[in-house]
Amino acid sequence: xSFLEIKALTKQYAARTVVSAxxxxxxxxxxxxxxxxxxxxxxxxxxxxxxxxxPDSGYIRVENRVFYDxxxxxxxxxxxxxxxxxxxALWPHMTVAKNIGFGLRLRRQPAAFIAERVEELLMLVNxxxxxxRYPHQLSGGQQQRIAVARALATSPRIILLDxxxxxxxxxxxxxxxxxxxxxxxxxxxxxxxVTHDQDEATVMSDRIMVLRDGRIQQMGRPTELYLEPExxxxxxxxxxxxxxxxxxxxxxxxxxxxxxxxGSTPMIHVKVLSxxxxxxxxxxxxxxxxxxxxxxxxxxxxxMLMCRPDNVRVHLCExxxxxxxxxxxxxxxxxxxxxxxxxxxxxxxxxxxxxxxxSFSPQIDQRVWLELPPPDCRxxxxx
Amino acid sequence: xxxxxxxxTQPDLFAPPAQPPRVGRIGRQALQLLVIGLPIVTxxxxxxxxxxxxILQSVFPNLYTAHPDITPQFGLIVQVLSQKHTYVAVxxxxxxxxxxxxxxxxxxxxxxxxxxxxxxxxxxxFRLLVxxxxxxxxxxxxxxxxxxxxxxxLPDHYLHFSQAFIQTFLSPLGVIIxxxxxxxxxxxxxxxxxxxxxxxxxxxxxxxxxxxxxxxWLSINMPLLLPAIFAGGLLTFTDSxxxxxxxxxxxxxASVPLVTYQLYSAVYSSPVDFSQAATLSVLLFxxxxxxxxxxxxxxxxxxxxxxxxxxxxxxxMSLKLWKIPAxxxxxxLFALAxxxxxxxxxxxxxxxxxxxxxxxxNLSLENYTKVLQxxxxxxxxxxxxxxxxxxxxxxxxxxxxxxxxxxxxxxLPGRRLLSFxxxxxxxxxGLVLACGYIFAWNAPWLGAFGIxxxxxxxxxxxxxxxxxxxxxxxxxxxxxxGIGSLDQIGQSLLDSARxxxxxxxxxxxxxxxxxxxxxxxSTWLLVFSGSMFALATxxxxxPAGQPTAAVAIVKYFNDLRYGIGMxxxxxxxxxxxxxxxxxxxxxxxxxxxxxxxxxxxxxxxAATESE
Numbered sequence: 001x002s003f004l005e006i007k008a009l010t011k012q013y014a015a016r017t018v019v020s021a022x023x024x025x026x027x028x029x030x031x032x033x034x035x036x037x038x039x040x041x042x043x044x045x046x047x048x049x050x051x052x053x054x055p056d057s058g059y060i061r062v063e064n065r066v067f068y069d070x071x072x073x074x075x076x077x078x079x080x081x082x083x084x085x086x087x088x089a090l091w092p093h094m095t096v097a098k099n100i101g102f103g104l105r106l107r108r109q110p111a112a113f114i115a116e117r118v119e120e121l122l123m124l125v126n127x128x129x130x131x132x133r134y135p136h137q138l139s140g141g142q143q144q145r146i147a148v149a150r151a152l153a154t155s156p157r158i159i160l161l162d163x164x165x166x167x168x169x170x171x172x173x174x175x176x177x178x179x180x181x182x183x184x185x186x187x188x189x190x191x192x193x194v195t196h197d198q199d200e201a202t203v204m205s206d207r208i209m210v211l212r213d214g215r216i217q218q219m220g221r222p223t224e225l226y227l228e229p230e231x232x233x234x235x236x237x238x239x240x241x242x243x244x245x246x247x248x249x250x251x252x253x254x255x256x257x258x259x260x261x262x263g264s265t266p267m268i269h270v271k272v273l274s275x276x277x278x279x280x281x282x283x284x285x286x287x288x289x290x291x292x293x294x295x296x297x298x299x300x301x302x303x304m305l306m307c308r309p310d311n312v313r314v315h316l317c318e319x320x321x322x323x324x325x326x327x328x329x330x331x332x333x334x335x336x337x338x339x340x341x342x343x344x345x346x347x348x349x350x351x352x353x354x355x356x357x358x359s360f361s362p363q364i365d366q367r368v369w370l371e372l373p374p375p376d377c378r379x380x381x382x383x
Numbered sequence: 384x385x386x387x388x389x390x391x392t393q394p395d396l397f398a399p400p401a402q403p404p405r406v407g408r409i410g411r412q413a414l415q416l417l418v419i420g421l422p423i424v425t426x427x428x429x430x431x432x433x434x435x436x437x438i439l440q441s442v443f444p445n446l447y448t449a450h451p452d453i454t455p456q457f458g459l460i461v462q463v464l465s466q467k468h469t470y471v472a473v474x475x476x477x478x479x480x481x482x483x484x485x486x487x488x489x490x491x492x493x494x495x496x497x498x499x500x501x502x503x504x505x506x507x508x509f510r511l512l513v514x515x516x517x518x519x520x521x522x523x524x525x526x527x528x529x530x531x532x533x534x535x536x537l538p539d540h541y542l543h544f545s546q547a548f549i550q551t552f553l554s555p556l557g558v559i560i561x562x563x564x565x566x567x568x569x570x571x572x573x574x575x576x577x578x579x580x581x582x583x584x585x586x587x588x589x590x591x592x593x594x595x596x597x598x599x600w601l602s603i604n605m606p607l608l609l610p611a612i613f614a615g616g617l618l619t620f621t622d623s624x625x626x627x628x629x630x631x632x633x634x635x636x637a638s639v640p641l642v643t644y645q646l647y648s649a650v651y652s653s654p655v656d657f658s659q660a661a662t663l664s665v666l667l668f669x670x671x672x673x674x675x676x677x678x679x680x681x682x683x684x685x686x687x688x689x690x691x692x693x694x695x696x697x698x699x700m701s702l703k704l705w706k707i708p709a710x711x712x713x714x715x716l717f718a719l720a721x722x723x724x725x726x727x728x729x730x731x732x733x734x735x736x737x738x739x740x741x742x743x744x745n746l747s748l749e750n751y752t753k754v755l756q757x758x759x760x761x762x763x764x765x766x767x768x769x770x771x772x773x774x775x776x777x778x779x780x781x782x783x784x785x786x787x788x789x790x791x792x793x794x795l796p797g798r799r800l801l802s803f804x805x806x807x808x809x810x811x812x813g814l815v816l817a818c819g820y821i822f823a824w825n826a827p828w829l830g831a832f833g834i835x836x837x838x839x840x841x842x843x844x845x846x847x848x849x850x851x852x853x854x855x856x857x858x859x860x861x862x863x864x865g866i867g868s869l870d871q872i873g874q875s876l877l878d879s880a881r882x883x884x885x886x887x888x889x890x891x892x893x894x895x896x897x898x899x900x901x902x903x904x905s906t907w908l909l910v911f912s913g914s915m916f917a918l919a920t921x922x923x924x925x926p927a928g929q930p931t932a933a934v935a936i937v938k939y940f941n942d943l944r945y946g947i948g949m950x951x952x953x954x955x956x957x958x959x960x961x962x963x964x965x966x967x968x969x970x971x972x973x974x975x976x977x978x979x980x981x982x983x984x985x986x987x988x989a990a991t992e993s994e
Contacts, residue, residue, distance in 0.1 A: 052878050076881040083882040089875035093897040095981065102893075103883035132984035154883065 003028040003190055004049075004158065009058035011044055011214075019044050020214040022058070026158075029188040031181070033201035035237070036211035042194045045211075046160050049192065050083055051076035062157050082151030084164040088143050090135040096122075096146050097131030103154035121149040124183070141172050148180065152187075159184070161193040165200060177203050198238050202226075210234050226308075232383050235306050242312065242354045242372075244305040248379055302382035311376035312356035314345075315369040325372040329354060331362045345370055415887045419793075422785040423801065429855040430808050433819030434668070440822045441661035447826050463662040472640040473666065479559055479641070480623035486563040487619045488612055490716060491570025497709050499578040501700045509713050510575075516720045517568040518959070520916035522628030522933070523952055525561050526940050527724030528552070529633050530731055530949070535738040537727055553637040561633050562623050564720040569622060570615030577611035583697040596700065617678040618810075621671045625812030627919035631937060642667055643814050643919070650818065650923055661822070664815040671810050679806075732949035750950035761935055761951055768932040769958060771846065772914035775853035780907045782854075783861025784899070788891065790862070791869045792877065809859040813852075817923035820852055845926050852920045857910030864909070868902035869895070904966050912959045 004026035011019040019041040026032055034042035047053040049060060051067065051074065060067040067074045090099050100121055101114040109117075122128050125145035135143055144164065151159050164180075165173045181204045184191055195201050201208045202222040209219040210233070218225060218234045229235035232243060319326055329345035332353055336342075343362050344353040347370065354370055362368070436447070444459055445452035463469055494513070498506040531538050532552045538544070552560070581604065589599035630644040642663055649659040702709055731737060732750055739745040754761040789795055790802045824842040825835060833839035842848045872895065880894045896903065921931040930938065932955045939948030 050878075050882055052881070076878075077884045077886055079882075080884075081882055083879060085875040085879055087873060087875050089873065089879040091876060091880075091894060091898070102880070102885075106884045106889060132981050134981060137981075137985075150879075150883075160882075 002026060003030075003063060004192075005059070005061045006045075006049075007059040009045065009048060009060065010056050011041070011048060011053065012056055018214050019048070019055075022214075022216060024209065024216075024219075026190065026192070028190050030206045031184055031189075031191045031193065031204060033193045033195055033205035033208045034211060035195055035198060035201040035208050036217075037196060037237075039213075040211040041214040042196075042211050043162055044214075046162055046192060046194045049158075050081055050160055051079055065157075080154070080157050082154065082156035082159040084147045084151050084159070084161045086163040086166055088135075088147040088164070088167070090143055090147060090150070092135055094134075095131060096127075096133050096135070096138070099135070099146060100131075100150045100153050102150070107154065117153060121153060124152075125149045140168050141176060144168065144176055145179075148183070152189075157190070159189055159191040161191060163194055163196070165195075165197075173197075173200070180204060202238070208238075210237055228378065229306070229380065232304050232306070232380050235378075235380060240309050240355060241306050242309060242356075243352065243380075244307075244350065244372075245382070246303060246305060248303045304380045304382055305372075306378045306380050307372040307376055309355040309357060311373060312354060313371040313373065314343075314356050314358035314360075314362075315371060316360070316366075318369050319371060323371060324374055325377065327354070327370045327372070329368055329370050331364050331366040331368065334362045334364070411886055418785055418887050418891065419789060419795065422782045422789070423797075425782050425854075426786060426801070426804060426858060429851050430811075430816070430858065431804060433816060433823040433855070434808065434811065435819075436823035436826070437661050437664045437668070437815065437819040440657060441665045444658050444661070447657075447822050449827050451827070459658045460662050460665075463659045464666075466659075468640060469645060469659070469663070472642045472645040475555070475639055476624050476642045479555055479562065479639075480620050482559050483562040483566055483623045484616045484620050486559070487567040487570050488616045490563070491567040491615060491619075492574050492608070492612055494567070494713065494716065495571050495574035495578055497702075497713065499575050500697060501702050501709070503702060503706070503709055503713070505710070505713075509717070512717050512721060513568045513571050516565070516717070517572070518912055519565070519721070520628055520918065520933070521561070521565045521626050522632050522918050522937060523728070523916070523956075524565050524720070524724055525629045525632030525634075526936075526948070526952070527728045528557070528561055529636050529940075530737070530945055531723065531727050532557075533636075537730055537734070537737060537740060540738060540740040553633070555637065555639050557637055558629060558634045558639050558641075560719075561629050562626065564716075565626075565629070566619040566622055567716075567720075569618045570612065573611045573615030573618065574608060577608055578697075581607060581697060586697075614678050617674045621674045621810045624670055624674075625667055625810070625814070627812070627814050627922075631918065631922075632940065643812065646814055646818065647919070647922065650821065657822070660818050664818045667812050667815050671812065672807055675806065675810055728949045729953055731945050732947075732953050734946050737945055750947045751954070753947055754950050754954055760930070761932075761947075764930050764935045765932045765951070765954060765958065767846070767929065768915055768955070771850050771853060771931070772911045775850055775857055775914045776907045776911035779854050779857035779861045779910045780903055783858055783906065784865050784896070784903070785891065786858070786862040787865030787869050788895065791866050792874075805859040805862040808855075809863055811859075812919065813856055813917060814919040814923065816855055817852055817920040820848055820924055824848060843924070846929065848924045849921065849926070849931070852924055853910075853914040853917065856917065856920060857913060860913075861906045861910060864902060864906045865899070868899045872898050900970065904970065908963055908966055911962060915955060915959050 002025040004024070006022060006024040009019060009022040009024075010017070018039075022041075022045060024032075034045060036042050044053060048055045048058075049062075049067065054073055055068055057070055059069050062079070065074065065079070066072070067079055091102070094102070097115075097118045100118045104114045104117060118131055119128070122130055125148060127142060127145055127149075130138070130142070130146070135146070138146065147164065165176055168176060177200050183189075184204075193201070193204055205222060207220060208222055208225055210217040210225065212233055217237075218230045220228075222238075225234055225238045229238060229241075235241045235243075315326075327347045327350070329347040332344045332346040334341055334343040340357045341360075341362055342355070343358055344355055345368060347354050356370065358368075439446055441460060442455050442457065443453050444456050445454065464473075494509070497503045498509050503509070530536055532544065532549055533539070534544070534546075534549060539549075551557075585603050585607065586596075586599045589603045590596075594602065625643060626641075627643040627647065630641040631647070634641050634644065646660055646663040646667070649656040649663065730741065733746045733748070734741070735745050735747065735749065753759060754765070756762060786801065786805065790798050790805070821843060827835075829835045830839070835841055835843065840847075842851065876894060876898070877890060880890050885893065916933055917931070918933040918937060921934045922937070925931055925934050932951060936948050936951050936955070939945070939951065
């Protein structure tokens, strides 16, 4: 039996469905991130788990306690959860020690026990001796840690994090997410983290659930989502991606001499449409396991050929004719970011530029050849 | 072996602590029911039931008799309204209040602009003085000005007023002047709040386009302020039409009949004219609700949103040559509203006979000693008012908070009705509410519940009735102010407490009340001072032989015993002022002590860490 189980969780506001039949399981000690743009329903899911919003239908269970079952709801205060809020929600009229010990006082723990527990937690978040300060006397990062300590104080079944790092500056955010994930792993904490920051989701999570308009787009390990996205939305939300629009056709229809065919491996070609009406044939060499079932079923439908910018090879000289997936392009824009040249290439016959990181210093209007190696390409359904 | 520090770096934080038994589900639900149910029942019994009694009495005049009869008699309403003294009173009330609104809007807006947007010297003092005027009850102002301008008054002793001058004041003009002096703070507060949110960027855009400062103000800022001016004006209108203090003092002396005094007379006539009392109550209630409804509709339809994320604080205009005239205006306004009445009232409190003037032989503390002697009715009246007001303020503040919480932070069915009730009743004239109590708590059928019977629990005619009406007067205000304060508390602060395990009672007592303590104290003070100075409700409901301070004061004036009446007035004001100081000083002192303790402990901890 999984640690957390959610089945067919749904929520509507007026005529709009914000969460649509979500299914989810989580194992003990796992960290899951709910990732998606604003309005995708991720915070609503989190708040339904916390009991702060009542679902319209569905089922939520954590360990042996049913939180919600189609109308029957366990009150929030009985769910034994911990939660870190986006604005941290540290009570300004209580000291740090009182903030952390609040849940324990409600459970009528002895004062000595509470004091000892508070000190242990302050040590854990590297803020020993801060118990007598008030929240307004702390920095943003310190407040963040106190909010985490408070969430841990009552030994909750699950920790829920609602964009806890969004109010921090970029540098501090990067530091804090490393600290958080180390802390959670050390303590074997089960957590669900809501974020719109894909870097944060990737760093902190064992699995990521990508949401859009209240529906799950894909769920899996960060590497899976990055290397094997199931649709254009996931591919563009996790990392950067280049897309070429075209039609998927079988090898038999391509009228080319395919030298890459591995007899036991099916080949799918993509006929990429150009803006000038000239069709360019690109090939993709795929293994069956990585092909989306809906692509295989609609080979003549429109598809998007995706290739990550890191995998695009930029040539100053025209490659040999037998090199597949080559496009001619021109340097449109370039900038030196984080130690490499982030360059946009205008591609002949294509409206959308291609993003790549050439190993040389590109010049504007420089003519190049762009190679999209077949093993690094992926076919995705057209949106 | 003693545990080392290293062994504590990875505590087993996920070993759940031993869980003592928590309040069972039934206990929790009972507590929630109490926290939610008690305020609702209080609101229904103390406000809704008496108000509905008035409305029913006006239509079913025999409903509250020994043999209740539900035959409607609408003809009685028409009969009452067509009586000459009734429609004269209604006409006077409406036109006097309308002119009052024009004056208060002008003065209040001008004062707000001067204090919020110019370099007027002493503007902080003027802001404070506005609050003093706001808290001063109208009957005190009315009595003070009557005392100033009657034949034989202290000023008359020295200035020798002409009869024409005195007659000019003891007329509708005098009523308008007193109502305007009392009412301008309402418009001032509405407009100054709007000005605080109005940035300079709108004027600056007009200046860049070529407008002179006055042009920019008239064409840009004034239209933006119209909703606030209109809102303040409507509040002044409802305050004026329902004012009893002015009606009972200067209007009486000027022989200007007003609806509120007609209502009072109907109750105190012999026999009691219940039909007239009920009809006039309903009329006042409808006028008040209508004005509030109009205000709400107007504010909702005109979205003059002036506060945006880009609003910058406004710069102050330099008055230059207008500084002296502006200062003169403010000084004259507060002189008329506060200083002169206050000074004359205080001086009168030390005199034996007004007409003898301020000669040493006429001055003494005799009036004060008479009041303060513990065996006199006055000291008892003051003490009675104090205890009742203290109790009413405490209960109203405590009950008002859950009402506000239910309206603002729950999804309970009926919360919209509750919200409407608190809005509709916040401006209900005290006189109307008191009239409702007469009908509601004298109903014969209450005897079946042991209420109103000789051996049962009596409300009307006892201090309980007075206490309940004071609570009823303060409860809607406490609820509305509580809503305003609750809106300032982030929802996440409440959610985090719930996630930590707090039930409704714990949420209210450990999170909400501490966060709202400043506004709760202000609410308490508002209800306390309102009850201490309450005249209309006290006049109708005080137990025989047990007057409140306000009733005793007005009786002294009616008996032309001005000196002792003013002494009691001054002592009542001192009692309220002492309570204000105590409530403001204690939190400041406690807060300071806590902050210093936190600094000391933090410093000690830092020193220990560095060692």
